Amino acid sequence: MSTYTVEDPRKVTTRRLAEMKAKGEKIAMLTAYDYSMARLVDAAGMDVILVGDSASNVMAGNTTTLPITLDEMIGYAKSVTKGTTRALVVCDMPFGSYQGNPLEALGSAIRIMKESGAEAVKLEGGEEIIESVRRIISAGIPVMGHLGLTPQSINKFGTYAVRAREEAEALKLISDAKMLEEAGCFAIVLEKIPASLAERVSKELTIPTIGIGAGAGCDGQVLVLQDMLGINKGFSPKFLRRYADLATVIEDAIGNYITDVKSSDFPNESEQY
Numbered sequence: 001m002s003t004y005t006v007e008d009p010r011k012v013t014t015r016r017l018a019e020m021k022a023k024g025e026k027i028a029m030l031t032a033y034d035y036s037m038a039r040l041v042d043a044a045g046m047d048v049i050l051v052g053d054s055a056s057n058v059m060a061g062n063t064t065t066l067p068i069t070l071d072e073m074i075g076y077a078k079s080v081t082k083g084t085t086r087a088l089v090v091c092d093m094p095f096g097s098y099q100g101n102p103l104e105a106l107g108s109a110i111r112i113m114k115e116s117g118a119e120a121v122k123l124e125g126g127e128e129i130i131e132s133v134r135r136i137i138s139a140g141i142p143v144m145g146h147l148g149l150t151p152q153s154i155n156k157f158g159t160y161a162v163r164a165r166e167e168a169e170a171l172k173l174i175s176d177a178k179m180l181e182e183a184g185c186f187a188i189v190l191e192k193i194p195a196s197l198a199e200r201v202s203k204e205l206t207i208p209t210i211g212i213g214a215g216a217g218c219d220g221q222v223l224v225l226q227d228m229l230g231i232n233k234g235f236s237p238k239f240l241r242r243y244a245d246l247a248t249v250i251e252d253a254i255g256n257y258i259t260d261v262k263s264s265d266f267p268n269e270s271e272q273y
């Protein structure tokens, strides 16, 4: 039984997220990659569903987010939008689909919007990709930024450790966040940075920040669905709160099914025609 009751049943829009920040109302965001889970996440009252490129890890079984393609992301996002009525659906632009040049970025963003029905896109990076961000927004496509730990750059940094602990990197992050806001982004994900820095950025921006491993000072929070449901037990960073142990529930259910089939207990009289 859910403990949360939706107070405002209206469809969530980027404008609504801005109002939430202005009122000090926290924004709840969670990932989803398929129709069935999106229906549950949406019905529970989620504000934003992110079709994250974390699908590369938790759905496709890759060790990084780099291999996932634009076609794959569109496929996941298409399933999610079919299962969503209230939440704003944001789709990650995968590695290689926007870094080349602004026109290529625009083409990828247009494909996501046209083919999947997602309502916004998310890109990793600041100054380096700002022209692409501007070009996409100029076509009327809402953009969510993503700063701090940017998993698509794992090969550049070589680690998933906390980012922007040093002053120079923290100052660049603040400047990037302001640049993204000026370019017209409607929100920015802040991943795995010191809580004090995330709080400062959140206070200095008028657009909402959505944190993951960035502390309580952000305007909202995001987690990967499989991680918070305890499906992906091998991943347990400090910032992750587990709300269920679904791995155990699923393992038990599947084990019981096998036992019942092997022992001819399933199906019984009432389970056949």
Ligand code: KIV
Pocket (backbone or CB within 6 Å): 031, 050, 051, 052, 053, 054, 055, 092, 189, 191, 212, 222, 223, 224
């Ligand atoms: O891909 C993803 O799931 C993300 C979140 C972790 C923010 O980008």
